[in-house]
Amino acid sequence: SEHCSYEDADIVIKEWNHIFATGNSAPVLLHLSDIIANGFFDVEPTARPLFSRVNVADMQSGEFNAFMLRVLTTLTELINKLHSPEVLDSMLEHLAKQHAAMHGVKHEHFHIFRDVLGSTFNQLLDEYNPDAWKNCMFGILFGISGNLP
Numbered sequence: 001s002e003h004c005s006y007e008d009a010d011i012v013i014k015e016w017n018h019i020f021a022t023g024n025s026a027p028v029l030l031h032l033s034d035i036i037a038n039g040f041f042d043v044e045p046t047a048r049p050l051f052s053r054v055n056v057a058d059m060q061s062g063e064f065n066a067f068m069l070r071v072l073t074t075l076t077e078l079i080n081k082l083h084s085p086e087v088l089d090s091m092l093e094h095l096a097k098q099h100a101a102m103h104g105v106k107h108e109h110f111h112i113f114r115d116v117l118g119s120t121f122n123q124l125l126d127e128y129n130p131d132a133w134k135n136c137m138f139g140i141l142f143g144i145s146g147n148l149p
């Protein structure tokens with residue numbers, strides 16, 4: 001199924017928030033950020049200039065780490081709203097507008113990002129149910145990127 005069921009959402013919420021239950025989430029988030037950013041730019045090096053404002057030239061910099069933490073913190077907020085579709089949709093609509101205003105961000109980038117998140121979480125989360133994540137991330141990623149060129 002491609003629909004994020006209540007049970008799928010429960011699984012994703014639990015598997016993601018396990019990071020925060022450890023009590024030492026910051027290094028885990030930074031490690032995930034690093035793997036995700038490198039994975040994304042390995043596949044799509046031409047997207048690097050889109051992130052020059054956040055100092056992608058030095059991916060260990062405070063600016064780039066802070067940017068990646070904003071993205072993962074936002075993803076956390078979205079995941080935690082999977083049971084509240086109206087709130088989730090309004091958050092996604094806001095993110096869709098922000099991303100649409102960034103020249104050069106394309107729908108295809110979100111397909112790459114989806115695959116990189118999937119393989120990263122599959123390897124690094126303590127528990128990862130691929131079907132639940134696939135079903136629920138579809139709505140999140142499509143909600144941000146559905147109207148992009």
Ligand code: HEM
Nearest residue numbers: 047050051053054070071074075098102105106109110113
């Ligand atoms: C789950 C997926 C994503 C989430 C939750 C997300 C979230 C965010 C957030 C919170 C910001 C900062 C907005 C601000 O405060 O100014 C941002 C900026 C940005 N995002 Fe995303 N994003 C996602 C995927 C992507 C993808 C796949 C791309 C691909 C090109 C992308 C490109 C950008 C760019 C270029 C910026 C602006 C960086 C800057 O500040 O100069 N995002 N995103």
